[in-house]
Amino acid sequence: MKFLKLILLIVLMLPIFSTAQSKKTINILNNSNLDRKEAVIAIQWETILTNYPKIDTTDFVVINPKTKQQIPFQLEHRGLKTIQNLLLQVDVKAKSTLSLSIQKGKPENFVVKTYARFVPERKDDFAWENDRIAFRTYGKAIEKTKEDAYGLDVWVKRTDKMIINERYKLGDYHIDHGNGMDYYHVGFSLGAGNMAPYINDTIRYSGNYHQWKVLDNGPLRSTFQLFYDTWNAGGTKVKATKTISLDAGSQLNRIENVYLFDGDKPLPVVVGIIKRPEAGIISLDEKQGTMSYWEPTHKEHGTTGVGSILTSTVNAMLVNDKQILAKTEVKNNEPIIYYSGAAWDKAGKIANSKQWDSYLETFSQQIAAPLIITIQ
Template identity: 70%
Template sequence: MKFIKLFFGIAFIFPLALLAQSRASVNIQNNATLDRKEAVVAIKWNAVLSKYPQIDTANFVVINSVTKKQVPYQLEHIGQKAVQNLLVQVDVKATSTLSLSIQKGKPETFVTKTYARYVPERKDDFAWENDKIAFRAYGKALEKEKDNAYGFDVWVKRTDRMILNERYKLADYHTDHGDGLDYYHVGFTLGAGNMAPFVKDTIRYSGNYQQWKILDNGPLRTTFQLSFDSWNAGEIKVSATKTISIDAGSQLNRIENVYTFEDTKPMPVVVGIIRRPETGVLSLNEQQGIMGYWEPTLGNNGTTAVGSILTTPVTNMSVDATQIIAKTTVENNKPIVYYTGAAWDKAGKITNSKQWFDYLNNFNQQIKNPLVVSIK
């Protein structure tokens, strides 16, 4: 009889052990009073492995525990061979918790919502986009041309499709063929929210980027690095690396800059937005570090909105004839993070200045009140 009892005890425990290894449960908690829509959330891959060590990266699904539907996901590497994070895109209502299940299954084919590439056929452009908006940075080949520019460029779009390759192939991206166009002028300014040293009350522009590296390329998040050779920033020798991420569903990029310079004191830097000579609408909030600009309408091309959010203390914001700038400081070899991006009224989502400024304010609240992830 003792042998029979022991046998049944083992038989009861063994399936539970198998079950524990066949799935992981994730809770995503929104403590803020704002709904989070189309949020891309990072779940530490090591945490997933600790609960689901037998997971097969090619044969698993993420299931919404309420709707029982699959949730789009991406394995994020951040330039590493090993997986760093599991990214999921979800909606989480205000002051509520969303439950997900990670389990064995055949994943659906998820639509690509972010993308970036180096564009050697267009003078070393580096271009990137998501399902809302697109951007580009200028490369070394353009430095020799009369139409060189310094800042970030905006390519407005009114489709959720990835359109960069189509536009470059067509080579007529200054014309709207139904999905948007490039009509944003950058010139010798910081454009749509680039950053540069601000030494002796002067913006010290770098040359164009010299090297690039893609760390992840969709479908939910694209991350890449642009490296800049050293330059003279007002008698300070400076070099820089900019790591840029764009998430599906977001109008803004996350930018992490690392400046290297020979000085023990913090170096002043500015984030800048080009200002048009015609009348637009400005919203400047030094305390919160938010710059918002609703540009003047440019004929049939419509209106571009541009905005930046700094996460470090802003010493001041100012406006002159050509740019809107926010000043802060950075330490040698220490990353500084901020957000910058754009929207287009003809995309039909953000169609006036109030909606744009509200978007920036809400985005700032999301930065300060991130979703809380727990796994079991």
């Protein structure tokens, strides 16, 4: 009888031990005065393995112990076979700590909030989106045609669903069929925050990208690379690789550019936003590295806000007839990181220039005060 009781006790205890990955806790500290909403954070996978050595990538969940709810996550590979980071999307109030745990279990089917793809059926476009906004840039097939454009294009949207495939399939994305549209004009400009060399007070545009690679594709972050062939930038031969990431819940892309060129001197570059002929609202902050442009309202289509945040030293900002520019410089074969993106008033989240300026200012402050992650 005692033996049977012992067996029964072990059986009753099994679920407890089988569901627990570790007694350790993931602590996410927000030491700033700003609430962080829908923030996507990255925890190095090596750190996860150190603290949860028996973790099964197909059989674990991240839980908020207070709410008992699962936290959306993504295993980020950065284009490699091995996992590089565990991405989590969290809300953390100002001056507070969010504590989470990892347990064995089947993860929910998390909503896909980011997506990116090469679009060969539309002259080599590359398009990407999240649950807030969408973008595209132009490829080899459209070069030297009347449709060619040099900068980043914005596709406004008023739905949190992924719409790129639907719009390309419909082939009528210049008309709003209920989820937004493409009314943004790029042309011979840097569009919505592209970067290019700036030699002798002249923007030295590259050709369009000729190669691409998707590194990760949702549900919380999509990252891809665009490769540009060598071009003559005012007497300097330059080659570029752009790595663009878009997180769920963000209006802005993280853009990391690497330029290869001859010589030891830094290469002058600019980040630019196309300026419309009609009056818009421009706000520039060289010290903070922020450019904000609330475009003039486009008839019945509404108003788009475009903005960029530079993390490198800004040498100057200027406005000419065609573009708003922020001047900085980059060293050979060293990454330069900045953020660029857009918002649409009809999406119902950012309705005017003051709200757009506030969003960019808050975003800049969040870059300067990242969430602090520890596992104990």
